[in-house]
Amino acid sequence: MQGTIIKAIAGFYYVKTDEGIYECRARGVFKNEGITPYVGDEVSIEVTHEGDMEGFVTEITRRSNSFIRPPIANVEQFAIVVAATKPKPNTLTIDKFLVMAEHSHTDIVLIITKADIDKSGNAKRLESIYKSIYPVYIVNAKTGEGMESLEEVLKGKRTAFAGASGVGKSTLLNRLHPEANAQVGGVSEKTKRGRHTTRHVELYEMDFGGQIYDTPGFTSFDILEAEEDELHHMFPEMRPYIGRCRFDDCRHLEEPECAVRAALEEGLINESRYASYRAQIESIREEKKWQY
Ligand SMILES: Nc1nc2c(ncn2[C@@H]2O[C@H](COP(=O)(O)OP(=O)(O)OP(=O)(O)O)[C@@H](O)[C@H]2O)c(=O)[nH]1
């Protein structure tokens, strides 16, 4: 029987099939090959006892993509969720996630939550950084403001919500799909951080068509697989300038006659985005240093 893994907890995989949801374990062969089934995987299962809704995952269909943190497969679109405040947005964190999504060629949208309690104008500031690069949605999940246009872009796609703990991913999911009834947590008054309420990934089917992965807030990142020489391609606004610098292998750092830095000077590339690019080049170099 064929199905989709919609939830994975402690070695059990919940596989949605035409006959219902089966609780499955993975065949030992996966472990031998170092393969872990992920939420979003299309799988074949072998039912152990008819009527018991239990079985084994026997085969994983070739993935279009997969990620380690969060552990998900076959993502068509990433919705990077960021709160205007509480927790305070961090552009480097946002840009790291965007690079990960670019690297795997998914569609990308940015969702800004908690505009209702944003007194410092963060929502507008974030919007002005990103709106020329990605579709940006400002929403208030409490009142439902901005949800209709968000639904449009989620329709018919498999979208993964990703973002720090406490930004409101599960709250958004519940708004879009009340039956999900996902647990929602507070934000610590003291640290202004989320409480890691969502503990495992789950894939939900939307009534308006499409699916959403709710994921736990991250504290660390998926391994950055981008190479130093390809990182600039992961910043869409830099692409027009690639190949127009004096040096073919220009990394746009200190090199003379750099088209990217010229664009930065002219305000065509945002400073915070460029700062993220530099920071990521440095961390790639740092990692390389330890590999030898
Ligand atoms: N004022 C306001 N509060 C919001 C909004 N969205 C979410 N919240 C609140 O933010 C808190 C955290 O929401 P969650 O949905 O649990 O956040 P999460 O991103 O799922 O967090 P993790 O599961 O820990 O990753 C809750 O107290 C929500 O009520 C919003 O648009 N406005």
Ligand SMILES: [Mg+2]
């Ligand atoms: Mg959550």
Ligand SMILES: [Zn+2]
């Ligand atoms: Zn350059």
